[in-house]
Amino acid sequence: MKILICGKGGSGKSTLASLLAKNLLTKGYRVLVVDTDESNYGLSTQLGMEDPKALMDQLGGKAAILNKQLSAFNAGKPVITLNESWTIDEIPSECVTKKGDLYLMQIGKVHHFEEGCACPMGGLAKDFVCQLNLAPKDVAIIDTEAGTEHLARGVASGVDVVLMVLDPSCESIKLSEKTSAMASEAHKSVYFILNKINASLAETMLNKLGKTRVIAQIPFNQSIQQKGLTGEELETDVPEIEAIANFVIQNS
Ligand SMILES: Nc1ncnc2c1ncn2[C@@H]1O[C@H](COP(=O)(O)OP(=O)(O)OP(=O)(O)O)[C@@H](O)[C@H]1O
Ligand SMILES: [Mg+2]
Structure with a gap:
């Protein structure tokens, strides 16, 4: 099962990815x-794990991947960045940090002033996600960058479920329309998770969004915010995560 998590900047995507990962571990995945x-750079901290070597760096670095992509593009061929198809065990060991049955990998990070666009990471992310071979008790949770770039890149084409995190803002509501429209072009449904809300904010959001695709409402949580500030691992018990985990299991 492959789950993609998206949403606007700061809405809580990485928080949800971390909490959902830990819940699914308890279910034997x-x-x-x-x-x-x-x-x-926050996801590894939220998971309480070290940063692994980025897959892009393992494959020769950004310039090498960009050259490969440009050569294919200029030759009028499909831009395929990664030919290999991997199971979790076949991912190069340098590119994974492990904690029990929890594995973390990174596609690639921006490091330098004027290093150029993130096209190499986007293409690599799409190919890796689409070609990842999972066993029945494996789950991949794909934490994306803010906005819709990952949809433009086609990363969602390789996943079973798309979860969008919405904080209480007009921007999140507008983005939900665009995200839904783009995901439907990939024949994917998007399910909404309201985050950092209270009862009155939830009511306003449900009036705008409708109820059908909202699968959970996570209240503003002081402990999550505090850990976000101090950079501690997220081990907070958030009861709504259980329903989200069961939803993705049933809809994958
Ligand atoms: N339910 C919540 N209650 C309180 N604070 C929250 C909640 N969810 C997330 N936060 C806080 O909001 C901030 C942003 O969360 P997070 O990093 O998960 O968002 P993101 O969508 O991944 O952001 P980015 O777009 O930068 O990747 C963090 O400081 C986090 O601790
Ligand atoms: Mg994030």
């Missing part, structure tokens, strides 16, 4: 969290 966000 082996969980691979795939960090496809080229700009943010």
